[in-house]
Amino acid sequence: MELHLHGSRAVVRAVLDLLATFAGARPALAGEFTRRALENDRMDLTQVEGLADLIEAETELQRQQAQRVLSGELSLRVQDWRRRLIEAGALIEATLDFADEEVPVDVLPDVLGHIDAGISALTRELEGYGVSERIRDGFEVAILGAPNAGKSTLLNAIARRQVALTSEIAGTTRDVIEVRTDLSGLPVTFLDTAGLRDTADPLEAAGIDLARARALEADLRVVLTQRDDAPLPIELREGDIVKRGKSDIGEGDVSGLTGQGIDQLVNEIAGILRNRTASSSVAIRERHANAMRNSLSHLANARAAIDARSDDALIALHLRDATVALETMIGRVDIEDLLGDIFSRFCIGK
Amino acid sequence: MFHVKHRRPKIAVVGGGHAGVEAASAAARAGADVTLVTLRRDTIGAMSCNPAIGGLGKGHLVREVDALGGIMGEAADAGGIQFRLLNRRKGPAVQGPRAQMDRQLYRAAVQQAISEQENLQVVEDQVVDLVVLNGRLAGLRLERAGDLACDAAILTTGTFLNGVMHIGERQIPGGRVGESPSVPLAHRLYGMSLPMGRLKTGTPPRLDGRTINWSVLETQPGDPEPVMLSFLSNTPKARQISCAITHTNAQTHDIVRENLDKSAMYSGNISGVGPRYCPSIEDKIARFADKDSHQIFLEPEGLESDLVYPNGISTSLPEDVQERYVRSIAGLEQAEIVQAGYAIEYDYVDPRALDSTLQLQALNGLWLAGQINGTTGYEEAAAQGCIAGINAVLTVRGDPPLILSRTEAYIGVMIDDLTARGVSEPYRMFTSRAEFRLQLRADNADQRLTPAALALGIASRRRAQAFESKLAHLEEGRRILSESVVSNKDAINAGINLAADGPHRSGAELLSIAGVSAERILVAIPALGDLAPEIVTQLAREGVYANYLDRQDREAERLRKDEATPIPNDLDLDRVHGLSSELKEKLRGNRPGNLAQATKIEGMTPAGLNAILLAMRSRKKTGTDG
Numbered sequence: 001m002e003l004h005l006h007g008s009r010a011v012v013r014a015v016l017d018l019l020a021t022f023a024g025a026r027p028a029l030a031g032e033f034t035r036r037a038l039e040n041d042r043m044d045l046t047q048v049e050g051l052a053d054l055i056e057a058e059t060e061l062q063r064q065q066a067q068r069v070l071s072g073e074l075s076l077r078v079q080d081w082r083r084r085l086i087e088a089g090a091l092i093e094a095t096l097d098f099a100d101e102e103v104p105v106d107v108l109p110d111v112l113g114h115i116d117a118g119i120s121a122l123t124r125e126l127e128g129y130g131v132s133e134r135i136r137d138g139f140e141v142a143i144l145g146a147p148n149a150g151k152s153t154l155l156n157a158i159a160r161r162q163v164a165l166t167s168e169i170a171g172t173t174r175d176v177i178e179v180r181t182d183l184s185g186l187p188v189t190f191l192d193t194a195g196l197r198d199t200a201d202p203l204e205a206a207g208i209d210l211a212r213a214r215a216l217e218a219d220l221r222v223v224l225t226q227r228d229d230a231p232l233p234i235e236l237r238e239g240d241i242v243k244r245g246k247s248d249i250g251e252g253d254v255s256g257l258t259g260q261g262i263d264q265l266v267n268e269i270a271g272i273l274r275n276r277t278a279s280s281s282v283a284i285r286e287r288h289a290n291a292m293r294n295s296l297s298h299l300a301n302a303r304a305a306i307d308a309r310s311d312d313a314l315i316a317l318h319l320r321d322a323t324v325a326l327e328t329m330i331g332r333v334d335i336e337d338l339l340g341d342i343f344s345r346f347c348i349g350k
Numbered sequence: 351m352f353h354v355k356h357r358r359p360k361i362a363v364v365g366g367g368h369a370g371v372e373a374a375s376a377a378a379r380a381g382a383d384v385t386l387v388t389l390r391r392d393t394i395g396a397m398s399c400n401p402a403i404g405g406l407g408k409g410h411l412v413r414e415v416d417a418l419g420g421i422m423g424e425a426a427d428a429g430g431i432q433f434r435l436l437n438r439r440k441g442p443a444v445q446g447p448r449a450q451m452d453r454q455l456y457r458a459a460v461q462q463a464i465s466e467q468e469n470l471q472v473v474e475d476q477v478v479d480l481v482v483l484n485g486r487l488a489g490l491r492l493e494r495a496g497d498l499a500c501d502a503a504i505l506t507t508g509t510f511l512n513g514v515m516h517i518g519e520r521q522i523p524g525g526r527v528g529e530s531p532s533v534p535l536a537h538r539l540y541g542m543s544l545p546m547g548r549l550k551t552g553t554p555p556r557l558d559g560r561t562i563n564w565s566v567l568e569t570q571p572g573d574p575e576p577v578m579l580s581f582l583s584n585t586p587k588a589r590q591i592s593c594a595i596t597h598t599n600a601q602t603h604d605i606v607r608e609n610l611d612k613s614a615m616y617s618g619n620i621s622g623v624g625p626r627y628c629p630s631i632e633d634k635i636a637r638f639a640d641k642d643s644h645q646i647f648l649e650p651e652g653l654e655s656d657l658v659y660p661n662g663i664s665t666s667l668p669e670d671v672q673e674r675y676v677r678s679i680a681g682l683e684q685a686e687i688v689q690a691g692y693a694i695e696y697d698y699v700d701p702r703a704l705d706s707t708l709q710l711q712a713l714n715g716l717w718l719a720g721q722i723n724g725t726t727g728y729e730e731a732a733a734q735g736c737i738a739g740i741n742a743v744l745t746v747r748g749d750p751p752l753i754l755s756r757t758e759a760y761i762g763v764m765i766d767d768l769t770a771r772g773v774s775e776p777y778r779m780f781t782s783r784a785e786f787r788l789q790l791r792a793d794n795a796d797q798r799l800t801p802a803a804l805a806l807g808i809a810s811r812r813r814a815q816a817f818e819s820k821l822a823h824l825e826e827g828r829r830i831l832s833e834s835v836v837s838n839k840d841a842i843n844a845g846i847n848l849a850a851d852g853p854h855r856s857g858a859e860l861l862s863i864a865g866v867s868a869e870r871i872l873v874a875i876p877a878l879g880d881l882a883p884e885i886v887t888q889l890a891r892e893g894v895y896a897n898y899l900d901r902q903d904r905e906a907e908r909l910r911k912d913e914a915t916p917i918p919n920d921l922d923l924d925r926v927h928g929l930s931s932e933l934k935e936k937l938r939g940n941r942p943g944n945l946a947q948a949t950k951i952e953g954m955t956p957a958g959l960n961a962i963l964l965a966m967r968s969r970k971k972t973g974t975d976g
Binding site: 041093096097098099101102308310311313314316 | 406894
C-alpha cells in the first residue's frame with residue numbers, strides 16, 4: 001500500500017502517529033529494504049555498495065559511476081574474470097584428474113594465456129581504481145606559487161565566494177584552505193596553500209611544509225607565477241598548469257580580481273581531469289581493490305610456478321586461491337564449477 | 351541411545367560386494383560378531399564392472415582403506431596383473447596407483463580374507479524385510495533362515511533398488527546380469543519415504559580375447575617398477591601382462607550415429623542421470639561430434655580367462671548394433687561378443703538422509719554404504735563400507751564415532767560431500783575434490799590414518815609393526831635432514847640447480863627446492879644412504895610441498911573448527927533473522943550438521959552464516975530459538 005498525502009508536516013505527523021497505533025507497525029530502519037534485497041539475492045554486495053554511493057553522489061560523474069556499479073557492471077566483470085580463472089583451473093585439473101583420458105597433454109600455453117589475460121585485466125582495473133576512488137572522494141587541485149602571487153584571490157574567484165582571506169601582505173595564508181566544487185560534474189577540491197619562500201617565521205615555515213606535502217599528493221597543480229623569469233618556488237612535474245597571475249596589474253594569464261582567464265583555467269582543469277576519468281574502474285571500494293590485489297598476487301604466483309616448472313598441483317592451488325580472492329567480491333567458488341567446465345570441454349571417460 | 355557394553359555387538363551386513371566385505375571385515379576387526387548375508391557365497395568380491403582397482407583419486411581411497419586395516423589393497427595386490435602409477439611424471443599429491451585385476455584371483459583373495467577373519471560368518475540367504483522394535487532396527491528377516499537378530503545392520507545392496515537393465519529396447523529387471531532383485535526389502539525401504547533419486551550407468555560388451563587380432567594393436571605394459579596398492583605388499587604375486595589400445599573410427603561413429611534412436615539412452619526409455627565422466631559411446635559421439643576417434647583400452651579380465659573388457663565403449667544399443675560397431679574397430683574385425691553391453695538404471699537413497707557415520711537418520715541401527723548412496727566405483731564403495739562397519743560397532747557400544755575430516759582423508763571429503771550436498775550424478779572421487787590435496791596423498795595415507803586404526807584396534811599386528819618401523823625411519827631421516835648442512839657448492843655438485851652463490855642449506859631446505867629428487871639429495875647428504883630407498887623417497891615427497899604446508903595447516907585448522915561447530919538439530923531455522931526464504935528452504939532440504947557444511951550450501955552468503963551463528967549464540971544464552 002502506498003499513501004499519497006498533502007505535504008504538510010502536520011498531516012504526515014498525524015498519519016504516522018495513527019500508523020504507530022497498529023500492532024507490529026514500525027518505521028523502517030535505515031537501509032532495511034536494501035538489506036532485504038541483499039538477503040533475498042535481489043542485489044549482490046557490490047550493487048549494494050553502488051547504491052550507497054548513489055545516495056551519497058554529489059556530482060554527475062559520481063552519479064554515473066555509482067549507477068554503473070549498481071547496475072551490476074562490477075559483478076559482471078568479476079564473473080568474467082572468474083570464468084577465465086575457472087577455465088584455466090579446469091585445464092590444469094583435467095590433466096591431473098584425467099591423465100589416463102584423452103585430454104590435451106600440454107595445456108600450459110592456454111593456461112598461461114588465461115593467467116596473463118587475468119593479470120592484465122586486473123592490473124588495468126587496479127590502475128583505474130585510483131581514478132574511481134578520485135571520482136568518489138574528489139580530485140585535489142593544489143594552487144601553488146610564491147607569496148602574494150594571487151593564489152587566494154584565484155581560489156575565491158573559482159569558488160565565487162570569499163573563502164580565503166586575502167591581503168597585500170605576503171604570507172597571509174598559513175594553513176591549507178580547501179574548497180569543494182562541482183567542476184562540470186567532476187568533484188574537485190581546490191587547495192589554497194601558503195606561498196612558497198624561505199622564511200624565519202616558524203609558523204609560516206610550517207605552513208609552507210604543509211603546502212609542499214599537499215602539493216606532492218595533489219592530482220593536479222596550478223602554479224601561479226608573477227614574472228616569467230622569476231625562478232619557480234617548486235620543482236615542476238609533468239602535467240602542472242603554469243599560469244602568470246595578477247593579469248590585472250600587468251602582463252598575465254589570469255586574474256582572480258577581474259575574473260580574466262578564470263573560465264579558461266577552470267575548463268582546462270576540467271578537461272584534464274575528465275580525460276583521466278576515461279580510465280576509471282568500476283571498483284569503488286578499498287575492499288574491491290584489495291580483493292583484486294590478492295587475486296593478482298596469486299596469479300603472479302601461478303605464473304612463477306609455471307616458469308619454475310613446479311608441480312602442477314601447486315599451479316592449481318595458486319589458481320584456486322586467485323579465484324577465491326575474486327569470489328570474495330561476489331560469492332563463492334565451487335569444485336562443481338571446475339568439474340562442469342572439464343566435462344563440457346573434454347570427452348572424459350573410458 | 352542403545353548401548354551394548356558387556357557383550358560383542360551383533361552386526362549384520364547385507365551384500366558381499368566391495369562395500370559389504372569391507373563393512374563386515376571392519377566390524378569384525380572392531381570386535382563385533384558379524385554375519386554377512388549374501389545370495390551366493392561365490393560372488394563375494396566379484397567385480398561387476400571393469401577389472402581394475404585404483405586410479406586417480408581412487409588409488410588414494412584404496413590406500414586409506416588399507417591404512418585402516420581394510421582388505422581391498424592387499425586383495426588387489428594379490429590379483430594385480432598389470433600395475434601402473436598414474437601421473438607418475440606429475441607431483442606426488444596427484445599420483446594414483448592402479449592395477450588391472452585377474453577377476454578370479456581378486457575374488458579369491460577377498461573370499462580368503464573374509465573366511466580367515468575371526469567372528470565373521472557368511473550366510474547364503476535373501477533378506478526379505480527389516481525387523482524394527484521400538485523405533486530402531488532389531489534384526490533382519492531372511493527368506494530361509496527366518497529372523498536374524500542384530501544390534502545394527504549395514505545395507506550394501508548396490509543397484510538392487512528398482513534396478514532395470516537396458517539392452518536396446520529390451521528391459522530386464524535386476525541389479526546385475528543373472529541376479530534377481532530383492533523386491534520385498536525394496537518395498538520396505540520405499541515404505542520409509544526416504545528421499546530417493548534415479549541414476550544410470552553402463553557397461554561395454556565383453557569380448558572373447560581369442561577372437562581379437564592382438565598383433566596389430568599397440569600394447570600398454572605395466573610399470574617396470576610396480577607400485578603396490580597396499581602398504582603391506584612389496585611385489586606383485588601374479589604373472590604380469592600388458593593391455594592393448596585401439597581406437598574408434600569414422601565408420602564406428604557412423605554406425606552408432608545411424609542407430610542412436612535404438613539406444614535405450616536416446617529413445618527416452620531411461621530417466622536416470624548418468625555420470626559425466628563415464629559417457630557411453632552414444633554420448634561420446636553425440637556430444638563430442640567434432641572428435642573423430644576415441645581411445646579404447648582392451649583389458650584382459652584374467653590370466654586364465656578369455657574375456658576382454660573394452661574400456662571406453664559402454665553402451666545400451668541393441669546387440670546387433672553392438673556387434674557391428676565393435677567389428678568396425680581395428681583389431682576387433684573378427685571379435686565375438688560374449689556378453690552384450692547394457693545400461694542399468696537404479697534408485698539410490700539421497701545420502702543427505704544419512705549422518706556422518708552413514709547411519710540412516712530415519713532408522714537408528716541401519717547403515718547404508720556403497721552404490722545405494724549414489725556413488726560409483728569399487729573404491730568409493732569399499733571406503734564407505736569400512737567407515738560404516740567401524741561406526742556401527744562404535745555406535746552400538748556407545749563409543750565416539752570415527753568421523754574423518756576433509757582435512758585428513760579423501761574418505762572424509764567423500765562422506766562430507768555425500769551427506770552435506772547429496773549427488774546429482776553417480777559420485778566418483780577426484781583429487782580436485784580435496785581442498786587439502788597437497789597433504790592428503792596416497793603415499794602418506796598410513797601416516798594419516800593408521801594411528802586411528804591402531805587406537806581402535808582394527809589394524810593387524812603385522813600392520814602395526816610395519817607402520818611403526820616406517821615412522822621411526824622417517825623420524826630418523828627428518829633428523830638427518832634438519833641437522834645436515836650442505837654448502838651451496840656441494841649442492842651444485844650433487845646436481846641441484848642453484849645459482850652460483852648461495853648460503854649453506856639444511857637438507858630440509860634443499861628438498862623444498864622445486865625439482866630436487868631423492869637421488870640428488872642422497873648425493874648431497876650421503877648419511878641418508880643408510881635408510882631404505884622408499885624412506886628417502888617419502889622424505890623427498892614431503893619436501894615438495896613443505897613450503898605450502900604451514901599455510902594449508904592454518905586453513906585446515908579453520909575448517910576443522912567449523913566442522914567441530916555443530917548446528918543443533920532443533921535450531922528453528924524459520925526464526926533465524928536475516929536468512930532469505932530461499933536460503934531457509936535450502937537449509938531445510940540440506941540440513942547442515944555443522945558450520946563447515948553450512949558454508950557449502952549453494953547460495954550461502956557470509957551474512958547468512960553470521961545470522962546462523964548469531965542465532966546459535968543467542969540460543970545458548972537464552973535457551974530459546976531466534
